[in-house]
Amino acid sequence: MALQNIPFPFNSMMPQKKKCAVIIGVNKTGGLAVLSAAVSGAEDFNKWAVSQGFDTSLLIDTDNPVTVKMIRDAVTGFVNEKIYEQMIVYFSGHGILKSAMDELWLLSEAPEDSNAAVNVQPSRFLSRRCGIPNVVIISDACRSAPGNTQLSQMSGSVIFPNSAISNTRVNVDILYATAPGDPAFEVTADEATKNYCGLYTRELLKGLNGKVPQIIKDYDFDSVGLVGLLNSPKFSIIPAYELSEYLFIAVPISAAQINITLSQKPDAEITSRLPSYLSLLESTKTELVHKSATQMTKNGKWLDGDFWNFEGLNKDFKIPKTEQINKEILENDIKEPQVDDNSVPKKYDEEAFDSILQALNRSSKDILTGFTIVGIPFVENHYSKNDVQIFSENEAVQIRIRIYLKTYFLDLPRGRLLPLAVLPGFIGTVVFDKDEVITVNYSPSSNSLNAVNGVNEINSDVEERRAVIAAKSKGGTFRISENIDELIHTASYLRRHKNLDPSLGLYAAYAYSQAGKFEDVQSIYDYMKEEPVPVLFDVAMLNELSVPEPDKLVLENASPFCPMLNQGWSYLTINPEFYDPFLIEISKYRVAGLWTTFTAEGSAIIKQKFKDLNI
Template sequence: MKYVISIGINNVKGLTPLKAAVSGAVEFNDWAKTQGYETYLFADDDNKVVSQSDIFNQINTIIEEKICEQLIVFFSGHGILKGPNQEVWLLSNAQNNPNESINLTGSVDNARTSGIPYIVFVSDACRILPTEIQFTGNGSVIFPILDDTNEDCAIDLLYATRPGSPANEFNSKKSSKKFGLFTQSIIEILKGDYPNLIYSQKASGSWLTNYYDLSHLQVDQNYKSLNNADWHIDTINIEYPLKSVVSKKASEIKITLTQNPEIRIQHQNPKPKLASFSDDEAKKILLKTNKEVKSGKFFESDLYEKIQRDLEFGLNDLGNNSFKSILEDLGSFPSSIDPYNIKSNLISNSERIFDSKGRESFETKTGFTIVGNEIQDVIVNGNRKEFFFENNKQQIRIYNDDQITSALIILRNGNSIPIAILKGYIGTLVFNENQLLTVNYTPSRNNDKYEEFKRNEKEINFVRAFIASSANEGFDYQSTFNKEFDENGRMNHNNAGSFLRREKSLDPSLGLYAVYAYRQAGKIKDVKSVYRYMREESDSMPFDVAMLADKIGIERRRLAPFCPMLSLGWAYRQKFEEFLHPKIREASNYLVPNLWTTFDKKVTESIINLFTENILQ
C-alpha cells in the first residue's frame, strides 16, 4: 500500500494569510488518488483548525497497520527556520501553542524507524528566520518514537526553496486563482506534462520521448507498443528538471524573480516510483503535450556541490595561499548566481574562519580564544577561569577540574552560548558580530596530539572552514564525510584523505558536524563510530555526540556542555529532554535563531544561577 498525507494551511494567526496553500494541498491530494495512493487531506478551508495530533494519529495508524510501502507527506503553508537545517511547518494555532507546529527535522529522524521502506517529504513553504518570539518554539513531531528495527528506510526531501528564502505564490495568468510555484511545478511533472521525464528500463532508449516517434504516433497510435510497460517518474529523474521548471516559472512572472528548490535524495537501486503510467496512458500523454524541460542551468542550490567537487581536487596542493585565493584557483562561480559570488556570506565566512587563529597553549592545557567579537563574560562552575586580553583577543584560561565540562559565554547583548570544555584543547570561537560561526577545538601545544595536528594544520583548517560556513548557510555537507567509514560503520583506515581522523585521534570540531550529517542521512552506524572514537579519546563527551548516538543516559556524568551545542540538536529533544534541568527546558523556548545554541537575554540570568548554585558543571 502507498499513502499520501496532504497538509494545506492558509491561515496562521499572526501571519499574512496565504491564498494557494489549501488549493495546492487539494490538488496534490487529487493527483495522488489518480495514482492509486490512499490519501488523507488536512486543510484549514471553511475555518477548520488543523492540529498536530490529528496528523500524528493518522500517520501512527498507517505505521501500526504495517502494510505501507511508500508514504508521501506534502505540506503547503507557512514555514520557518529555527536555525540551519531546522525546518518548522506552522499549523493553525502555532502562534499560541508552540506544539501546534511540525518539527520537520525531528519528524524525519523518527520516520527512519517507522518500518516504511520509502518516505518522501514535500515542503512548499518558506525557509526564513522567524521575526516573532511566538514562532521560535521547537514544534512537535508527526511520527512516533519507535525502536530501531534495522529495517532500511530511504527518505527524500523536496524543498520549494533554499535556506533563507521564501516560497512564492502568484496569480495565474488564466484566472484570478493563486498558485504556489513549487506545488504547480511538481504536480505538472508528476502528471506527465513533461514526457521527456517519463522513463522505463524495459524500453530501448529508456525515455518515453526516445522510444516513441511522435510523428509516427500521431498517424497510428498502434504503430508500436511496449508490452508490460513500466513507464514511471521518480525523484532522481526529476531533481534538476524540477529546479528548471520552478526557475522558469519564476522568471516568467518577473525577470528578476528567482526561486531555487533544494532536493535531497537518498540513493536506492531501483528508486521507487512516484508516478506510473501504462503504455496507453504514456502514449496519450505524449500526444497531448510536447513540453520539454532542460536542466543544464546552474542553480544557487547546486553551488555547494560545485565547491565540494573543487575542494576534493584542491586539498592535495594547498600551498601557502589564503582561503579566498584557494577558492579562486579552484574555479569561478557563474556571475548569474549573484547571492553566491566570491564575496557572499558563504565565501566570506569561510575565509574568516580559515584565517582565525587561537592561542596555541595555556599552562592548564585548556581554554578558549574569542575572535571577531568581544564578549561580556564567561561563566564556569566555581569561577575556575582567568579572563584576559592578549594580541587584541580575549583569552579564557580554564583551570583543571575533573567536574567542569560546561562554559556559558555571555555576549554583550545579554544573549548566552553554552560551550563544551574539552581538556587538552583550545577552543577558538569565531564570531561575525554577535553570531557564533563555529568553535574550532585544537590540541594544546602541550598535548601529545599537537604535533600530528601541526603536520595537517592547513588541510584541517580548510575543511573546518568549508564545513562550518556550509552549515551556517544551511547546505547539506554530508558528502564531505562519505568515505570516513566502511560499510560496517567502522573507521575506514584505508582513506588517506580522512578529514576526521588524524592517526588514532578524532578531530572534535569536525566530529561534531559529522554526527549531525550522518544522523540526518540515517547513517546511525557512522554516528556510533564517531561516538566510540570520542569516548576513547576524551575525558568529556560532547553532548551532541552522545545524544545522536542515543547514549545520553550512560554518558550523563561527563557530558559537555549541559545541552546541545548546535541548535539543530533541539530538534531531537525527545532524546534528552528528561535529563535537562526544568529551567533549561524552559530556556529552550527562548532560543535565538543561529547555528549554535544561543539563549535569549531573557533567560540568561536563570542559567547563570544554575552555575552559581552548583547545579550545572
C-alpha cells in the same frame, strides 16, 4: 513519444506497490496572513496521489483545524499497517526556519499552542525507523525567519511514531519549495505570505503528471523481478531525483514570471534510488509536447508556458545522471565538499571562510585548556580570577580555564550567552564575524599530552576542510550525506592516532544521523568516549537516539550542558521526557544561527539557574 497518466486502477500488468500519503494543507494559522493556495494545493496533490493508487489521508483546514494529533494518527495508522513500500508526507502552508535544520510547519492552532506545528527534522529522523522503505517528505512551505518572539518560541511536535529501530532500511527523500539560507532569514513569515502562490505545487504536479518529458524514465521492471512477465507493456516512471532537478530549474523561472523580485529556489535531498519512483506512467506513441513550467498571468490565471522560451533557461538542459553527479562529488576540489542533494549550488560564505583561516594558530601556547576568541575585542570575565583567566595575545582573546567546568558560558554583546564545551587539553577557537559565531573548532593545546604524541600535527588540508564546513554551514546548507566517509577519511590524522577531532566528530555525527547511518553515529561516539575528555553533548544525544536502550547518564556526562549546534535542539522533541526539563524550558530562548546562542532573556534564566555558572 509522449506519456499519459493512467488513472488507477492500473492496467493489471502494471507493476504495483502499496503506497500511502498523508496530505496536509493549512491556509490559516494564528496571527499570520491567510494563504489562498495551501488547501487547494493539497487537494490537487491528493487527486494525483489517488490517481496513482496511493491510500491517502487528506487533512485540510477548510472546516476544522488541522492538529498534530490528526497528522500523527494518520501517519501512525499507515506505519502500523506494515504493508506500504512508500509513504509521502506532503505539506502546504506556513513554515518557519528557526535556524539551520530547525524548521516547523505551522498548523491551525499555532502559535498560541507552541506544539501546534510539525517539527520537520526530528520527524524526518524518526521516519527512518518507520519500516516503510521509501519515505518522501514534500514541503511547500516558506522557510523564513519566525519574525516574532511567539513564533520563535514554538517547539513543534514529531509526527512519526517513536518506534524501535526497524530492520528495514528506509530511504528518506525530502523536497522543499524553497532553499534555506541567508535570504530566507531576511524575509519574515508575513512578508513571505505576500508572495506565496503555490507555484511549487503547480510545478510539482506538472512533473508528477508526466508533462515534463525530460524527467520521465523508461524502466525495465522485468529486470528486477517486479513484474515477472515477459512482453509486458512499456512503463515509464518519474523518479524523485529527476523531478527535483526539474523543479530546481523550473520553479525560479516561474517565480520570476510572476514577479521579477520574487525569488524562489527549491531545494531537495534525495537518497532513494531506482526502483523507487513517484509516478508510474504507461507509454503511448504520440509526439512530445514541450510544455512544462507554469506561468501565471497578471489577472491571476495559470497557463501552461513554453518551457523552452523562458529567459535564462539553457535550451540544452538535460537532467544529469545520478552517477555523473556522484562522480563529480568524488572528484571535487577540497575547497568545496559536496553534498549529495539538489540544494541550491551556493558558494559558501567566502568572507566567513577567510575569517576562519585567519583565526588559525592564534591560540596562546601557555594555555592547556581554554578558548581563543577571534573577532570580538573584549570578553567579560564573570568567573573567579583563580579559576578563569582572560588575556590578549596574538590579536585574540585568550581564556585559560583552570578548574573543571562542564560548560563555559561566554558573554556576548547584547546580553547573549554562548555555551561552550570545556575539553581538558584542548583549546576551542571561537570565530566571530559581525558579532555572529561562525565556528567553534577544538584543537589539542600545544602543551597537552596529545601534543607530545603528535596528535596536533593537523595538516593544512584538514584545517581548510574544517573551515569550509563551518563556512558552508553558516547559511544553513550544512548537509553532508553520501560523502561523509570521504570527509572522515580525508582527515586522516584522526584514524592514524585513533582519536577523533571533536569538531569534525560533531559535524560528522549530525551528517551521519541525517543520512540515517546510525551505526556510524555510534562509531563516532565510541571513538570520542575513549578519549579522556567529555563527549560533546550533541554527539552523546545523537548516539542515544541511535541505540535501542538510551541512557540518561551518557548525557549527564557530556559537555556542554546542552546541544552546541542549534539544530540539535529540535531532536529534543522526539522524546522530551528523556531530557532535563530545564533544557526543554531554555530551548525557547535561542537566537537563530548555526551555534546555540541564548537570547538576553535566556541568558538571565541560565544565570539564575546556575548562579555561579560552575557547571
